[in-house]
Amino acid sequence: MKKIEAIIQPHKLEEVKDAIKAIGIDGMTVSEVRGHGRQKGHKEVYRGMEYQVDLLPKIKIEMVLPEARVEEVIGVLVAAARTGKIGDGKIFVFDVAEAIRIRNNDRGEAAL
Amino acid sequence: MNAVAVPALRSAEEVQQTLKARNAEVEDLVRRSYSATLYKQFPSGIALAAVGGFGRTELFPHSDVDLLLLVESEKQIDPVRETLSAFLQTLWDSGLRPSHSVQTVAYCAAEHDDNVEFSISLLDRRFLAGDAAVYESLDDRFRAFLTKQASWLAPRLVALTESRRAKYQNTIYHLEPNLKDSPGGLRDLQAVRWLSFLRHTGDAAGLGPRFAFLAAMRIRLHELAGRDQNVVTFSMQDALSQDPAALMREYYQHARSVDRAIQRAIEAAEAKDPTLLGRFYEWRSRLSTPEFTVSHDRVFLRAPMQPSQSLSLFEFAARHKLRLAPDTVDRLAGFTPQTRWDDWKRLLSASHPSFGLQAMQDAGTLAAALPEWRKIECLVVRDFYHRYTVDEHTLVAISSLESIADPRFAELYAELEQPALLRFALLMHDIGKGSGGSHVEESVRIARTVLDRLGAPESDRSIVEFLIARHLDLSSVMTSRDLSDGATAKMLASRVEAVERLKLLTMLTYADISAVNPEAMTPWRLEQLWRVYLLAHEELTRELHSGRIHDAAGVSAERAAFLEGLPVRYLRTHLPAEIDGHLDLARQLNTRPVAIEIVHQRGVYQLTLLTRDRPGLFASVAGAISSFGLSILKAEAFSNAQGVVVDTFTFSDPHRTLELNPPEVDRLRGIVRRVVEGKQDASQLLRGRPKPLLPSRAARVKPRVALNNEASETATLIELVAEDRPGLLYDLGRAINSAGCDIEVVLIDTEAHKALDVFYVTADGRKLDATRGSRLKAHLLAACAGS
Numbered sequence A: 001m002k003k004i005e006a007i008i009q010p011h012k013l014e015e016v017k018d019a020i021k022a023i024g025i026d027g028m029t030v031s032e033v034r035g036h037g038r039q040k041g042h043k044e045v046y047r048g049m050e051y052q053v054d055l056l057p058k059i060k061i062e063m064v065l066p067e068a069r070v071e072e073v074i075g076v077l078v079a080a081a082r083t084g085k086i087g088d089g090k091i092f093v094f095d096v097a098e099a100i101r102i103r104n105n106d107r108g109e110a111a112l
Numbered sequence B: 001m002n003a004v005a006v007p008a009l010r011s012a013e014e015v016q017q018t019l020k021a022r023n024a025e026v027e028d029l030v031r032r033s034y035s036a037t038l039y040k041q042f043p044s045g046i047a048l049a050a051v052g053g054f055g056r057t058e059l060f061p062h063s064d065v066d067l068l069l070l071v072e073s074e075k076q077i078d079p080v081r082e083t084l085s086a087f088l089q090t091l092w093d094s095g096l097r098p099s100h101s102v103q104t105v106a107y108c109a110a111e112h113d114d115n116v117e118f119s120i121s122l123l124d125r126r127f128l129a130g131d132a133a134v135y136e137s138l139d140d141r142f143r144a145f146l147t148k149q150a151s152w153l154a155p156r157l158v159a160l161t162e163s164r165r166a167k168y169q170n171t172i173y174h175l176e177p178n179l180k181d182s183p184g185g186l187r188d189l190q191a192v193r194w195l196s197f198l199r200h201t202g203d204a205a206g207l208g209p210r211f212a213f214l215a216a217m218r219i220r221l222h223e224l225a226g227r228d229q230n231v232v233t234f235s236m237q238d239a240l241s242q243d244p245a246a247l248m249r250e251y252y253q254h255a256r257s258v259d260r261a262i263q264r265a266i267e268a269a270e271a272k273d274p275t276l277l278g279r280f281y282e283w284r285s286r287l288s289t290p291e292f293t294v295s296h297d298r299v300f301l302r303a304p305m306q307p308s309q310s311l312s313l314f315e316f317a318a319r320h321k322l323r324l325a326p327d328t329v330d331r332l333a334g335f336t337p338q339t340r341w342d343d344w345k346r347l348l349s350a351s352h353p354s355f356g357l358q359a360m361q362d363a364g365t366l367a368a369a370l371p372e373w374r375k376i377e378c379l380v381v382r383d384f385y386h387r388y389t390v391d392e393h394t395l396v397a398i399s400s401l402e403s404i405a406d407p408r409f410a411e412l413y414a415e416l417e418q419p420a421l422l423r424f425a426l427l428m429h430d431i432g433k434g435s436g437g438s439h440v441e442e443s444v445r446i447a448r449t450v451l452d453r454l455g456a457p458e459s460d461r462s463i464v465e466f467l468i469a470r471h472l473d474l475s476s477v478m479t480s481r482d483l484s485d486g487a488t489a490k491m492l493a494s495r496v497e498a499v500e501r502l503k504l505l506t507m508l509t510y511a512d513i514s515a516v517n518p519e520a521m522t523p524w525r526l527e528q529l530w531r532v533y534l535l536a537h538e539e540l541t542r543e544l545h546s547g548r549i550h551d552a553a554g555v556s557a558e559r560a561a562f563l564e565g566l567p568v569r570y571l572r573t574h575l576p577a578e579i580d581g582h583l584d585l586a587r588q589l590n591t592r593p594v595a596i597e598i599v600h601q602r603g604v605y606q607l608t609l610l611t612r613d614r615p616g617l618f619a620s621v622a623g624a625i626s627s628f629g630l631s632i633l634k635a636e637a638f639s640n641a642q643g644v645v646v647d648t649f650t651f652s653d654p655h656r657t658l659e660l661n662p663p664e665v666d667r668l669r670g671i672v673r674r675v676v677e678g679k680q681d682a683s684q685l686l687r688g689r690p691k692p693l694l695p696s697r698a699a700r701v702k703p704r705v706a707l708n709n710e711a712s713e714t715a716t717l718i719e720l721v722a723e724d725r726p727g728l729l730y731d732l733g734r735a736i737n738s739a740g741c742d743i744e745v746v747l748i749d750t751e752a753h754k755a756l757d758v759f760y761v762t763a764d765g766r767k768l769d770a771t772r773g774s775r776l777k778a779h780l781l782a783a784c785a786g787s
Helices: A010-022 A067-081 B012-036 B074-093 B116-121 B132-148 B150-167 B186-198 B208-225 B234-240 B244-271 B276-287 B312-320 B326-331 B341-349 B353-363 B365-369 B371-376 B390-400 B407-415 B419-428 B439-454 B458-469 B473-480 B486-496 B499-514 B523-546 B557-563 B568-573 B576-588 B617-626 B663-676 B682-686 B728-738 B770-784
Strands: A002-008 A029-035 A042-046 A049-053 A056-065 A089-095 B046-050 B065-071 B098-104 B126-130 B292-295 B298-301 B594-601 B604-612 B631-639 B644-652 B704-708 B716-723 B742-751 B754-762
Touching: A002 A010, A002 A067, A010 A029, A010 A056, A010 A067, A010 B473, A029 B523, A056 A067, A056 B523, A067 A089, B012 B046, B012 B065, B012 B074, B012 B126, B012 B208, B046 B132, B065 B074, B065 B132, B074 B098, B116 B150, B126 B132, B132 B150, B150 B186, B150 B244, B186 B208, B186 B244, B208 B234, B208 B244, B234 B244, B244 B326, B276 B292, B292 B312, B298 B312, B298 B326, B312 B341, B312 B353, B326 B353, B341 B353, B341 B419, B341 B439, B353 B365, B353 B390, B353 B419, B365 B371, B371 B390, B371 B439, B390 B419, B390 B499, B407 B499, B407 B523, B419 B439, B419 B458, B419 B499, B439 B458, B458 B499, B473 B486, B473 B499, B473 B523, B486 B499, B486 B523, B499 B523, B557 B576, B568 B631, B576 B594, B576 B604, B594 B663, B604 B617, B604 B663, B617 B631, B617 B644, B617 B663, B617 B682, B617 B728, B663 B682, B682 B728, B704 B770, B716 B728, B716 B770, B728 B742, B728 B754, B728 B770
Parallel strands: B065 B098
Antiparallel strands: A002 A056, A002 A089, A029 A056, A042 A049, B046 B065, B046 B126, B292 B298, B594 B604, B604 B644, B631 B644, B631 B742, B704 B716, B716 B754, B742 B754
């Protein structure tokens, strides 16, 4: 099993959700996060004063998937979240040691 | 939906029967277990008492069973422990949830600041089993304790009650309320009874029907959940009634009565408070007027309110941050004020309008004055995020603006020209909810009827209607639009059209999100909303210059000629009536070189000036105005293709020069005319004006000047923030002229003693180069410093 963590632009959430759902993946956790990568925020000028906006609002999506579906999901994610501009985000993939469904103690992929 | 009939809630009588039966059953079980365990080992010297809810014989199907094991001395505590656990075990095994304590009689009859709840639970005590003499000694000593330490328990009970209520944001209008702990719930009801007992008043009379309703709901909730569940969740609301909305409205009505009763009881308990706070309250009583008396921060009526007094009482509360006395609320029953638009505007222009509106809501006057309000009163609209009923959400939204923590939004709010319009729009923004269909359209429709009835002028109506119609737009842009896409900025700018409207809409969105629930305005949303504001602000101010009016369509040839070449912004910041006025002034230019108009409205003066442009004109006029001791709050300067400038100056009259000496208005007009015609030198006028007092060093504003060559295609944008002072604008204008630059557009704003100025300047018809730019910046900074 792998965990996919994707940081995307807020306005891409609906598109990404629909695309992921369309290939039959139902479980995901979405959170509102702030941060920066190479984009490193930017300078805003307001009222003659420049100030650095270093933490930009982003959306984080987390999913745990069977190994076999990881590449497919990454492909769909990239296609849906991409605008081609700086700040589109990143996808990280982690190994998952175990998954347990709390309700009935199902383990492994059965718990996903 | 399932078609299974939902049984009706129990009647008051049935509630009593159910509680009584449950009590008898538990009592029997407890007594039998006691006989079988503790009594065998300790036939004398200890006793078992029922306290808390059990003590009151108000046992709900799954509530805890509060027990107190009384011992004569501490030495007994350890020996009884082992047998006690056997006793409790039998209770657990019978499915009860005992909650017990073991205490000596002496402990019970003493003050314990760390265990006030215990003393409160003893107020409802009852002998169950064991040594009756031990119980009687407790009973005697606790009574004596209450008499002797009468002033100890009541204030602590009040403090506990207030802190519990604060956890629920002090409102009864939760969509999923807790029957026990929410404000207006059973715990508050019980607190009223306790305070009434402790202070020997009859405050608790009349709460019977409230108790019966809340208890009936709680009994059914326990039965449905099979445990001590007190939160009426949405799914429980469905299970409790076939018409959950009606059930909840009934709930809020009962809760509201309990809420009022507890507030009164708390107030009465605090009334005798001889503390410093008490003296502060007395100091506030100086606010009293011939109509209203202020005592302990509460407003009392000196005579019954007449409809013609309109909203004066509530305006008074809003101005001084006061609440109504319970007696006032009673006396307002059936009061229907006659209101006109000006009454609402006055109320909503006060510094704490939420106090006025809350007072109206508490007294039922809000619905009396605005019958449309009834549609959203206690209205539950279910969704995942909202925590309050629609009416409460609306009031929370308005009050959220009175305590803005983020400095950027606080500043934005303070800059609003007419916050009353924003507040009225908020009052109406969800009024169409619950009518089915789009609530936005319905809210606009209803607001239009209300504004019609109140006789609001078109200029105010259009802003209020715009705000309601667009109240979801910024939230949706925040989550669903690409903020780095230029099209988003353009779309926003074309929808809001003017900076002032953008500010209003941004603050409306801020309030609307903040009032969804206490955690809804996350740093994420705050940041995103600010980005949206900046994006649209930049677009609107950029457009200011890049967009010039050309071949205006659908207007007379004369109007088109006048508009030709003025910035697009001019159209967006002036209402058609104002443009008509400018056109009249422009006609005067056929016979004379200068047309001037001075009007006095909304507490400030506005001078409008049309003439042929010439270098230094703007600075000279600013200087002439300052020379009268007037303080310029706002200014704009635009020019059209014919070289006619339209300058407007808004200024206040801090020394009441014009107000007390009407001929001075004519003299001002004459001086401005002479300055414009070049017959009078502004710098001579300013000579001899006394130096103003500067604010304290800590409050001073450090001057900032930023030049931007990207913002406009043809001019350099200068943004300047500085300490405002008389004559500042004149000095800045002169600095720009002396650097060899021409002012194309000016937008001046002030906030408290801070000046926020925007100039678009050119030199020889082009943007400034680096050398000239830095020279100008130095000149401006020197001008800010007053040198």
